Amino acid sequence: xxxISTENNNGIxxxxxxxxxxxxxxxxxxxxxxxxxxxGEKKIVADLSGLxxxxxxxxxxxxxxxxxxxxxxxxxxxxxxxxxVKQVFDILGLEKLLTIENTKEEAIKSLDE
Amino acid sequence: xxxKLTIGCNKEELVxxxxxxxDMLDEHKVPDLQAHKLVLAVDxxxxxxxxxxxxxxxxxxxxxxxxxxxKQIVFTFKDRGTGFDINEYESPSMEExxxxxxxxxxGLMLVKxxxxxxxxxxxxxxxxxxxxxMYP
Numbered sequence: 001x002x003x004i005s006t007e008n009n010n011g012i013x014x015x016x017x018x019x020x021x022x023x024x025x026x027x028x029x030x031x032x033x034x035x036x037x038x039x040g041e042k043k044i045v046a047d048l049s050g051l052x053x054x055x056x057x058x059x060x061x062x063x064x065x066x067x068x069x070x071x072x073x074x075x076x077x078x079x080x081x082x083x084x085v086k087q088v089f090d091i092l093g094l095e096k097l098l099t100i101e102n103t104k105e106e107a108i109k110s111l112d113e
Numbered sequence: 114x115x116x117k118l119t120i121g122c123n124k125e126e127l128v129x130x131x132x133x134x135x136d137m138l139d140e141h142k143v144p145d146l147q148a149h150k151l152v153l154a155v156d157x158x159x160x161x162x163x164x165x166x167x168x169x170x171x172x173x174x175x176x177x178x179x180x181x182x183x184k185q186i187v188f189t190f191k192d193r194g195t196g197f198d199i200n201e202y203e204s205p206s207m208e209e210x211x212x213x214x215x216x217x218x219x220g221l222m223l224v225k226x227x228x229x230x231x232x233x234x235x236x237x238x239x240x241x242x243x244x245x246x247m248y249p
Contacts, residue, residue, distance in 0.1 A: 001128075022131075023160035024124035030216070053131070053149075055156050056220035063207070064216045084149040091150070091226050092219060097207065 003050075004028050006036070012108060013041035018050035021058030030061045037065070042074050045107045049080025054088060062098060075099075079107035114140060117178040120159075122167035122194070130159050130177060134188075137179050143186075147249075154227040154244060155188055157220035158199070166194030166240070185229075188244040196240040198233040199224060 002025035003018040013036050021029055036044050062076075069076055077099040081089065089095055101107040118133045120126040134155045138148040159175065167173040176191040204222040205215070224231065230245040 020128070020131075022124075022127050022156060023164065024127060026216070053153075055153060055160065056218075056223055057160065057216065060210070060216035060219050063210050063219070064214045066211050067214055084146060087146060087150065088153060088223070091223060093207070097211070 001025065002028050004032050006032060008041075012043045012045055012111070013039075014045050014047060016047040016050065020053040021051065021061075022053065022055045023057040026055075026057035026061050029058055030064075033061065033065050037068065037072065037074065042072075043111045044074065044076045045104070045111070046076065046078045047080055047104065048078055048085070049082070051081065051085055054085055059088070059092065059094065063094075066097065075111045077101055077107040077110045079104055116180065117176065119174055119176050121171040122163045122169055122173040122175060122192075123171040124160070124163060124169065126163070127156055127160060131156050133177075134179065137181075138186075141181050141186075150227045151186070151188075151246060154224045157224050158188075158190060158242060158244065161197070161220060162190060162192050162194060162242075166192060166197055168194075184248055186246045186248070188246075190242045191239050193238050194240065196233075196235050199231050199242065200233060 001019045002021050005016045007014045015032050017029060079101045081100060099110050101110055116137060118130060120129055131152050134152045135148060138151060162175055163169055173194060178189050180187040199221055202221055205218045210218050228244045229247045232243040234241050
């Protein structure tokens with residue numbers, strides 16, 4: 001099961017993802033990102049510290065929005081990914097395409113650079 | 114613990130197959146990081162069979178089992194859906210996925226990178242897909 005919550009703070013849209021994102025639950029992550037875009041958010045930080053599992057369906061959600069994010073000058077940073085989940089990003093080389101930081105502070109800082 | 118599990122073709126069943134695989138790998142002392150990757154590959158193939166080969170029809174069944182052999186682990190899926198040989202599938206490039214904004218396409222890329230060998234065959238009305246991982 002996946003639990004997703006969102007919060008706006010100091011001009012940054014935070015998306016917190018807990019649990020497991022698979023082919024059945026990736027739609028919730030997709031909806032959260034689409035909603036952020038629809039609301040005109042320009043800085044998005046995803047807290048993945050409570051994410052226990054992600055399959056290609058979840059990774060595909062991030063990848064599928066990259067082009068639109070670039071077009072709309074939307075910045076996205078992820079943080080808090082545990083080692084087991086991180087290796088899934090690494091297998092596909094996603095660390096080169098996504099901004100992945102260790103801590104919330106680093107993720108916020110990366111948006112200002 | 115039985116090494117066999119049968120599930121219906123419903124995406125909610127993916128949790129079951131992940132838990133089952135994880136428990137079996139744990140029982141056979143497969144290290145956590147390695148186990149996580151194997152669970153992922155099983156989940157990806159199973160999601161593919163549920164969604165594409167069986168159109169999410171909950172009445173269709175997938176039989177799954179895991180064999181721990183001396184030098185390898187073999188994960189076998191048996192179903193009656195539309196046959197699909199992963200070996201013949203050419204994964205799209207990452208650039209292509211980004212520019213076409215597609216969400217699918219990464220799963221089988223992961224399976225190919227995680228597993229050492231993938232076999233596909235059709236016997237009578239069944240499709241059989243085997244994922245093979247050699248012990249390090």
